[in-house]
Amino acid sequence: MLHYTIRRLLLAIPTLLFISLVIFLLLDLAPGDPMASIPLTVPPEVKERMREALGLGEPVHIRFLNWLYQFFIVEPQVAFDHLFGTDFSEGKQRIISFQSRSPVMSVVAERMPQTLWVVGLSYVFATLIAVPIGIISAYRQYSWFDQLGTFVSMIGFSIPTFFSGVLLIVIFSVTLGWFPSIYDTTHEVTDWSSFVFQMKQMAMPVFVLTLYNAAQVSRFMRASMLDNLNQDYVRTARAKGMSEKVVVLLHVLRNSMIPVVTVIALGVPSIFGGAIITEQVFQVNGLGQMLITAIYASDAPMVQTLTFIFAVLIVLFNLIADILYGILDPRIRYD
């Protein structure tokens, strides 16, 4: 297993380098200009000078190598300095966003909390809801509960969040006034009432995302449970006199979770990628919103760095999913 992990990690390096190159070239090729949001009243020469100040005058390969250096050498040094108070990164150029002229990584760090709170929590909820729903749907296959589950998850898939989100706002914020329509990212939880407020402002975005994710996970859970409920070892467990609860929730569930856990693990990178549309609708302004504004603003360093981090997570969680599979299922042995 260790060998396997090391081998996969080593293999990941060229893969990721290649991915980063492709992303870089893609962004370079993409139309769009970081100066697009500058008013038309600013003359073109000035814009040209601004562009040069961003380093866009350099040839592509220099910019790419520069980015690689900054991402793999400078940024880790900065993080190290930050942790241990050293000063290795002194005077070195970090990756700077075109839009805000601030280091990309510090923006990422700033956005992390709300992304994790909203997108991450909804993912956790989705999993927590989807698993029991999947279990019940499978255990009572073709019952009304199961049928309803199918229907709701199909609806969950097919209605875009830009629509369901707005609908929720209109109902719960405008008409009923229960929840705020705009997420306050500066809010800090200090006491009970601020906690209640935090819950309120999270309610709608978390709900929308939970519905969407839960729909998928519950489908997988159901299928996997159905596969396992008919296995011979279930009968063995019953023959041992185990109660139904133990049989379903211990024996069957543990086996059914193997594929589902990998599905869940593979979905984790998307948390960090943010839920772009939902974040926008509720103004959560997490990583997803940042990515989309960066794309619209042609903020190449930001997009490059974010998508690369995302790629790292994808590769990493693919690996984690595979390893988890091996750990959860003792039959699978890598090497």
Place this chain on the structure above:
Amino acid sequence: MADGAAPVLNVRDLKTVFKTRSGSVHAVNSVSFSLKPGELLGVVGESGSGKSVTMMSLIGLIPSPPAQVSGAGVDFGGTDLLKASDDELRKIRGARIGFVFQDPMTSLNPVFTVGYQIMEPLRKHMKMSRAQARGRAKELLELVGIPDAERRLSDFPHQFSGGMRQRVMIAIALACDPEVLIADEPTTALDVTIQAQILELMHELRAKLGMAVIWITHDLGVIAGIADRVLVMYGGQIVEHAPVRELFKHPRHPYTRALLKTVPSVRGERAERLEVIEGQPPILRAEPSSCSFAARCPFAFARCLSENPARFDVGPGHDAACFYDFEAGAPRATVSAAAVGRPEFEGGAHAG
């Protein structure tokens, strides 16, 4: 051994019907038999004849729906298993009746260690502590002949060979010293050399623990070596019942006779050509109104097609559900003999 003692298990008129989308399947039809303490009852019959369903029905292991189990009663030590609540059944399963399933490859849960799976019934039924259960599990593994038991407790099923897994299954079934062990084709998936080991083990254990065993198989060779009495099933019914030697010597049902002929042997005479039973087994769409073997039976006559034969006494402890009297070499007289569902058959020489 134990002749005349009160039976530990007495099954009367057991029926199991599967309600499926395309109609019902009458898998078990009025099966009655009894099991005495310490004896080994062999059950043979073609694939699909209802052997497994019968045994699983009696202790409520058949999923319902689609199955519906009914009957006059399954008496186990004073409890009627058919009327028992789920909780009562759970107290009996694993504790007083052990079950070994056909396929050792899939009957163990792949994600739990073997030790855990053996300890599970111990902790539940015998309320043992973890340490006690572990000690007992180790004993059990040693009992079924797995070397280095202590270490192997923490192995997973896939780390065992097929024969060892089947031994683990047996260890689980034996964990709580059951009164009855039901073994559903426990050696079918195994090699002959391993099968021989397990049969040997069974012999020793029965001598040591003195429990009653129901042994399902379709291998007549195994039956010959191990059973005291034999039930032959066909089409969801018991078509013949006899002490083992009696059965081999005087098979009184055409199916049994055909079955005995089809099996080649490594030691006896080598037949130039194997006997076959022509035709197909019946589809059990409804309760049988005729002899289910009639379509394939060389002795069949008109009555066979209009009436389902009851089990006629044909000898001491020997009965067969056939209208043809092989002793006489002619169809039976119209008197229908012993009613189906007789509680008790006497006799039963044993081969051990």
Place this chain on the structure above:
Amino acid sequence: MLDDTKSNKVLVEVRDLKMHFPIHAGVLRKRVGEVKAVDGISFDIYEGETLGLVGESGCGKSTAGRAILRLYDITEGTIRIDGVEIGHTPQPDLRKMRPTMQMVFQDPQASLNPRMSVAAIIGEPLDEHARLSKAEKREKVLSLMDAVGLNRDFANRYPHEFSGGQRQRIGIARALALNPKFIVCDEPIAALDVSIQAQVVNLLEDLQEEFGLTYLFISHDLSMVRHIADRVAVMYLGRVVELASRETLFADPKHPYTQALLSAVPEPDPWLEEKVERILLQGDVPSPSNPPKGCNFCTRCPQVMDICREIDPLGQEIAPGHQVTCHLYQTT
């Protein structure tokens, strides 16, 4: 089966066949060892005869069968079928050899594509190798179904609609479609019910008689092998330990493993059964990736000698047509 179908012409000649599956491990997936599934076996099969191949599960019977048909790329050795050496022919070139050699598989359910109708399954080899019109093809398929005793009306059915015996007939019809000379039957009856086993075995015998087929009959059911085979090879851990004619082998097994194997077969006769002397083997089969030093069987052999743990015995002909690989009979 009639003895006169036998001839002295060797149809299949296997020499020193080795099939090792590599095991890779480590960070760089280096090859660290191999599963010696088949480790140097040699035998001949005469035209029109049936060679039985028996042995414990996992001893390499299936691998041997598949390797002979070149479903694997073999590690070493030569295979000559009908005079053509195919041991190292590349796969695409083998295609035109395929009609001569066919296979019947162990599990009739698993070896039939559940989504193809019977006609399509039996017709597949014809699609691949014969140029027939639609009508000709259909006629051929139907006649094959007749040959294996399947009702013509079943042509449009799907495998799951058949009983195990019937499914195995489909598999046999598929193997027969191209008029092969040599068929490897890889445990064709293991998955079947006893009463159906007999049907299939009879069918195989009838077909052998009718078409002059040659079989390699792999099985671990010794009683069936005794019934069908002319000669029998016993395998243990990738090696052939004994090879003899049926009568010799069953009457007078020489190798301790053969003896144990035969004694373990249960007897469907309580009186005989009581008299059988069982040789109970202890322990499990060693792993083929790490076979013991010396004789493969030395770890379980009841008659093990010191030499067995040191030196690998060679195959020897102790009587005409009776080969044994055991130090007990080593004469040199």
Place this chain on the structure above:
Amino acid sequence: MSDATVTTTVKPKAPRNQWWDVWDQFKTHKGAMAGLIFFVFIVLAVYLGPFLWKIDPTYIDFRARNQGPSLAHPFGADQLGRDILARMLAGGQVSISVGLTAMILSLVLGTFVGVLAGYWKRLDGMLMRLTDLFLALPLLPLLMVIIMLFRDPLRKMFGLEAGIFILIVFVIGITSWMQTARIVRGDVLALKEREYVLAARSIGTPSRRVVLRHILPNIMSPIMVSATLGIANAIITESALSFLGLGFPPDYPTWGRLLFDAKDMIQQYPERVIWPGLAISLTVLAVNYIGDGLRDALDPRIRGR
């Protein structure tokens, strides 16, 4: 299924077209039939509807602006006075054609990659890394690049609408195949070890035909699931594309676009959101049930029951 059912009635001799069996089985699936009827209804409505309901979907009638449902405009009129019924019909044509073709393209692509990766071990690592790459690529810039590079050439070759149609279908297809590829690969890995694949090889069937004949038909079920999800995805993505100006011209109605345009007026004119929303959801639901039914019907093991 056990041996027991074998001696049921013997079927008529004439070799009946297999598709009739499929259809017979399909008919027994209630959800699938309902889905099919609805889907056929929608398709007929959007393709034949414009012949009956002759209002031009882009015709602006200022007097009808923001009108509610009336005889002249059964679904009402939008903020420019265009007839919503006509727009729904025209939009449906685009959405359904785009949804179907893009879904098919993505399925074909995903299945192709998945089969290659699963069946040929040598290609596996490379193709799966490619899949990772596509998963990681930022979609929007990718779309912009594709559209920038290919819009004009395609337009020239196929004309305005066909060109953009091809482009959109291509774009959606190329960015949504990864999921299918992974699922298919997993299944192929398992399937290729099946004995019937070995049997086919022993006959001498070349790999290409082994894949076509034995592997593909047996991965129908995951493909069907991907198909239903794919169609929803394609309809929604198309709307996002045209909203970004990357798709059809702005006056060209599609369901997704109608939904998007109307979402700001959800309070004032809720019906304008409901129509396209309902149309998309019901179509997806219908396709889902059809997929379910088809999967069952194509599986002879279930068909026999």
Place this chain on the structure above:
Amino acid sequence: ERGSDGHVNIIYWQAPSTMNPYLSGGTKELEVGSLVLEPLARYDAEGNMVPFLAESVPTVENGGVSEDLMNVTWKLKEGLLWSDGKPLTSEDVRFTWEYCTSEGGGCSQSEKYNDVTDVEIVDDLTVIVHFGVPKPFPYGPFVGNQAPIIQKAQFADCTGEAMASCTDQNFAPIGTGPFVVDEFKTNDVVSMSANPNYRDPAKPAFATATVKGGGDAAAAGRSVLETGEFDYAWNLQLAPDVLADMESKGKGKLVSAFGTLVERIMVNYTDPDPALGDKRATAAHPHPILSDKSVRQALSMAIDRELLVEIGYGAAGKVTCNVLPAPAIYASTANDACMVQDIEGAKALLEADGWVMGSDGIREKDGKKLSLLFQTSTNAVRQDFQAIIKQWWNEIGVEVELRNIDSSVFFGGDAGSPDTFQKFFADVEMYANNFDGTDPEAYMANWECKQAPRPETQWQGNNMPRYCTEEYDALVAEMAKTGDLEKRAELAKTMNDMLMQDYAIIPLVYRGRVSAASNTLGGVEINAWDSELWNAADWYRIKE
């Protein structure tokens, strides 16, 4: 009293990415920055200049501007303090100029300091700005929200290439305005509190303020007008009926103001045919159809501007026939005929010019079809306009294909993209433009010949129609030399009329800004000439 009114909540649906107006010229950054940084003088809501940090606005009359128009003297108010307590001095003013013009910094407002040769420090409170050429309108440097004063002490190390890496400074500049930045989350939210050293001890009334960003205009409007979560929402470009409906909820009101922004259609004088390769859309090939003036005129005549205003902007739009609609002294009335739609007239005009109706309803002349590609940026109102205009043009026999392009591409200067508005690879395109402050000189110079984007200039330049006449160029040159306001107005009007009567530009709507303020927010005075938040110091909470 300062800080007595608690908290004010402002929403900018386009979130500010920095607080330093010299690093981003975007409206959102400039406006939010104006809460902290202040210039010497600003424009008020009427477009008049009012002194902020300066004692008074220097003019020729009061001697602040030299007669030769070459230098301007500014005097700072006395006793001004930065929010950190340091005094504001002429050093800071001079530094601001140095900062923006330092080499390699890419200052986005450097054009404001064009022709400044020196900023001379006379004493602590007096500076003289020297120009290299006579400046008839010398209010570029240090005036308006694009050119506020920054603190030398804070930014001293941030000039030139270091400009970008001074993140802390850029995110929390020390200023003289009513608020101080407490926390800046880029593209998300700015938290501010009252400046303790603000010059008016009673202001600002609010103790704290947040500016939230993100989402879209509809959500922003909703949060002020419908749920009342926010006090002020900026730039609500939404359909008029949606806005009206929101306003009717009674939580807030819409406020609007008109600057110089005109939504217009640019007519391409050059041929955008892709077959022309790199001569595409350059003066080398005149446009096959649109070179014909009667076609351009017919296109303009077919448009009902009144209706466009009603559908797209409501109270935030006015019909206009000029590309230079304001200030009042520059507004021409010579072209008002366009106010009324004249479809029949347009048809007749085309007919007369030989464009005959083909069988497919499209006019033709000499085998050329009257068929146009009409592009604009992606934006709901623009797409509605496209659809409507298409219909009108269809009526007069013009075939129209529509295309919308994402604004980051359309307005970006990426020379690699074919879809920028400068490249103009289409026949007509629609967008809005305005000019800074109140002086139109630079704006009107946009349509000089040399301003035409072409490959040699990397497609930069503001003359999208590629309009090119000697007369026009001469007028531009003349205006650069004229100091007298009356004469300047005359020249500007002439130029405007020339463009209009050549139909090089088809003006559609004179657009105002619309924002929404909560009913409880007092003191809001929306300003189209400067930052909308220009008087945030005067805002207060209305108590019920």
